[in-house]
Amino acid sequence: MLLELDHISKIYGDLRAVDDLNLTVPEGEWLAIVGSSGSGKTTLMNMIGCMDTPSKGSVMLEGRKLEDLNAKQLADVRKNMIGLVFQKFYLVPHLTAVENVMVAQYYHSVVNEQQALEALERVGLKERAHHLPGQLSGGEQQRVCIARALINCPKLILADEPTGNLDTKSTQEIMEILKELHRSGRTVIIITHDEEIASQAHRVIRILDGRIEEDYCNR
Numbered sequence: 001m002l003l004e005l006d007h008i009s010k011i012y013g014d015l016r017a018v019d020d021l022n023l024t025v026p027e028g029e030w031l032a033i034v035g036s037s038g039s040g041k042t043t044l045m046n047m048i049g050c051m052d053t054p055s056k057g058s059v060m061l062e063g064r065k066l067e068d069l070n071a072k073q074l075a076d077v078r079k080n081m082i083g084l085v086f087q088k089f090y091l092v093p094h095l096t097a098v099e100n101v102m103v104a105q106y107y108h109s110v111v112n113e114q115q116a117l118e119a120l121e122r123v124g125l126k127e128r129a130h131h132l133p134g135q136l137s138g139g140e141q142q143r144v145c146i147a148r149a150l151i152n153c154p155k156l157i158l159a160d161e162p163t164g165n166l167d168t169k170s171t172q173e174i175m176e177i178l179k180e181l182h183r184s185g186r187t188v189i190i191i192t193h194d195e196e197i198a199s200q201a202h203r204v205i206r207i208l209d210g211r212i213e214e215d216y217c218n219r
Helices: 041-048 071-081 097-106 115-123 138-150 170-183
Strands: 003-013 016-023 030-034 056-061 082-085 156-160 185-192 203-208 212-218
Touching: 003 071, 003 203, 016 041, 016 056, 016 071, 016 212, 030 041, 030 170, 041 138, 071 082, 082 138, 097 115, 097 138, 115 138, 138 170, 156 170, 170 185
Parallel strands: 030 185, 030 203, 082 156, 156 185
Antiparallel strands: 003 016, 003 056, 203 212
């Protein structure tokens, strides 16, 4: 089992953003977490991605309880096990596509331009490697973000509304890349409010008021 959430809650005063939630995700699964704004899905993603900690309960990633890790160890888990893709691209505007990927390399390993170019090639963007973000379409910028997430060879791809700012054609391209990553053996968790996007995952979890309302397979 890659990920295990054991009775986790995230509490802000009187608000339970996540409320006594249990979830297990085996290695190699493609899971969609679906919910409307305020449902708790982004809070849940932050705890899975080691960007926040639960108020109660336990998060276990590849057999390690995250609450037992210090800040440096959590950062190492984030860098080495998890590839994060966000709705906002968070690209450095004065760096080229390949340089933006190399920035991610800097934080986890030796900077290697050839590896960065190979990551861009994997998402079909090698020919645009030396363009600035402002010279790329929204779909191309998101592909740079996926290449950046791939550079540490993560076991888990965690994508938060990765198609939220994209047109239909770019959305299809990004989903095809995520499908290919899943076929290559990576675990993919996508957080979305879009039912069409969720329907392409193999398993769907529906969140409401911080609890799992539905858990079903599309296969």
